Amino acid sequence: MSRIKKNYNDVIAFVIIIFSIIGNSVLSEFKFFADINYFFNLQYLLIYFFSFNRFKYLSLLTLFFLGLINDSLIGISLGISSVAYMTIYKIAIYQQNIKLRSIFISEWAACGLSIAVAYSFVLTIFFFQKVSFDYLQYFYNFLGSFVIYPLLWIILKYCFLKIEKFENE
Amino acid sequence: MKAENSWFDKSNFRIYLIFLFSFVLIYLDFSNQKIIKEARKVINDSVVYTVYIVTYPIKEILKIPREIKTLIDLKDQKNQLIVLENKVEELMQQNYFLKQDYKKNEEFLKEEEPYKSEVIYAKVISKIDSIFSNSFALNKGSKDGLKVGSPIVKNNNLIGQVSEVNYNSARGIFLTDINSRVPVVIGEKMYNAILVGSPLKTNKLSLEFLPKQYQFQNNDKIYTSDINGVLKKGIAVGYIEVKEGSNNNYNIYLNYNSRQVDRVSIFIN
Numbered sequence: 001m002s003r004i005k006k007n008y009n010d011v012i013a014f015v016i017i018i019f020s021i022i023g024n025s026v027l028s029e030f031k032f033f034a035d036i037n038y039f040f041n042l043q044y045l046l047i048y049f050f051s052f053n054r055f056k057y058l059s060l061l062t063l064f065f066l067g068l069i070n071d072s073l074i075g076i077s078l079g080i081s082s083v084a085y086m087t088i089y090k091i092a093i094y095q096q097n098i099k100l101r102s103i104f105i106s107e108w109a110a111c112g113l114s115i116a117v118a119y120s121f122v123l124t125i126f127f128f129q130k131v132s133f134d135y136l137q138y139f140y141n142f143l144g145s146f147v148i149y150p151l152l153w154i155i156l157k158y159c160f161l162k163i164e165k166f167e168n169e
Numbered sequence: 170m171k172a173e174n175s176w177f178d179k180s181n182f183r184i185y186l187i188f189l190f191s192f193v194l195i196y197l198d199f200s201n202q203k204i205i206k207e208a209r210k211v212i213n214d215s216v217v218y219t220v221y222i223v224t225y226p227i228k229e230i231l232k233i234p235r236e237i238k239t240l241i242d243l244k245d246q247k248n249q250l251i252v253l254e255n256k257v258e259e260l261m262q263q264n265y266f267l268k269q270d271y272k273k274n275e276e277f278l279k280e281e282e283p284y285k286s287e288v289i290y291a292k293v294i295s296k297i298d299s300i301f302s303n304s305f306a307l308n309k310g311s312k313d314g315l316k317v318g319s320p321i322v323k324n325n326n327l328i329g330q331v332s333e334v335n336y337n338s339a340r341g342i343f344l345t346d347i348n349s350r351v352p353v354v355i356g357e358k359m360y361n362a363i364l365v366g367s368p369l370k371t372n373k374l375s376l377e378f379l380p381k382q383y384q385f386q387n388n389d390k391i392y393t394s395d396i397n398g399v400l401k402k403g404i405a406v407g408y409i410e411v412k413e414g415s416n417n418n419y420n421i422y423l424n425y426n427s428r429q430v431d432r433v434s435i436f437i438n
Binding site for chain 2: 083141
């Protein structure tokens with residue numbers, strides 16, 4: 001995917017991330033979508049994917065504010081999601097910069113690492129704040145997120161390539 | 170390019186600043202600083218209502234299939250009602266119906282006696298079901314007299330507790346949230362226990378602090394206990410289903426499916 005994106009792609013990417021944050025309040029009424037949240041973290045995967053592919057509207061400041069919205073919605077201390085999002089963003093950008101050629105395995109491994117670091121941070125804060133959590137649940141969620149990334153990668157690459165093609169035509 | 174790759178480059182100063190600011194925010198929010206507390210209330214109110222407005226059209230569109238199903242059901246019910254109305258007319262003529270109705274009302278009032286309390290009615294404006302929390306936002310806040318810990322009830326069944334109060338909104342946690350702890354009394358033998366939200370258990374619920382020698386029976390009812398003085402005694406919560414072959418192997422079921430909650434009552438006294 002080229003570094004300079006056309007506007008539609010960037011806007012669509014941004015809307016997808018926002019919807020992954022606020023969409024939970026809409027889709028949680030359906031059992032299937034509510035259960036999906038326990039298997040993988042869509043927000044983290046999307047942030048990693050769009051950061052890695054350098055989408056225009058995804059900056060640290062944007063992620064900071066999106067994190068605040070998420071914290072406010074789910075009721076945890078302000079700033080936790082911001083740090084998690086920004087960590088994922090920074091690892092994705094770093095990985096994107098150091099890669100010599102496009103190898104998906106290294107992108108995938110870095111995605112796993114970024115989610116693991118983000119969850120470790122969140123759970124450390126929860127531990128100090130004495131917020132209850134089930135580490136097994138987070139471990140399964142991490143595994144689910146890691147496993148599902150290639151599938152999400154294929155879907156998003158395919159969709160955005162199609163959009164790009166449509167825009168060029 | 171080399172400078173871009175380094176984590177400790179001077180050009181990354183802005184990044185460190187944002188990270189530092191986030192950490193300070195986490196610390197201040199956790200340490201309950203008054204300014205942050207007030208700011209958080211304002212942020213929560215604005216975020217909750219903005220999300221409600223933004224997602225409202227989508228929610229309404231997604232409701233359409235359910236509404237159609239309700240309409241079809243209503244048509245069937247209408248036919249049943251016509252039959253019942255004919256029966257009512259017959260009974261009214263015999264004066265039998267009125268006597269029965271009076272008796273029923275009397276019994277109902279007796280049952281409702283424990284629930285006599287100051288109640289606030291609120292609308293659920295957003296629900297969150299994720300790995301981090303299983304909660305919902307209400308359209309009433311501290312201005313309406315809501316307090317942290319107040320029980321939230323739907324059709325006389327406990328569904329959760331208020332966990333955070335803002336000016337014009339509040340957050341309630343469902344009984345299935347991992348941070349939910351509710352003292353309960355179970356079955357005819359009145360076992361005391363704490364109902365805890367456990368995301369990995371069946372129906373996301375478990376019981377803690379049960380007596381060592383306990384024996385549940387199928388369909389043992391679960392009610393709240395006033396052991397910690399926060400909850401009212403005797404609010405229905407759910408029931409227990411014992412698995413075959415073992416008395417200690419059981420599943421907990423809630424009386425009300427929290428997924429479909431739209432309006433709730435909150436006890437404030």
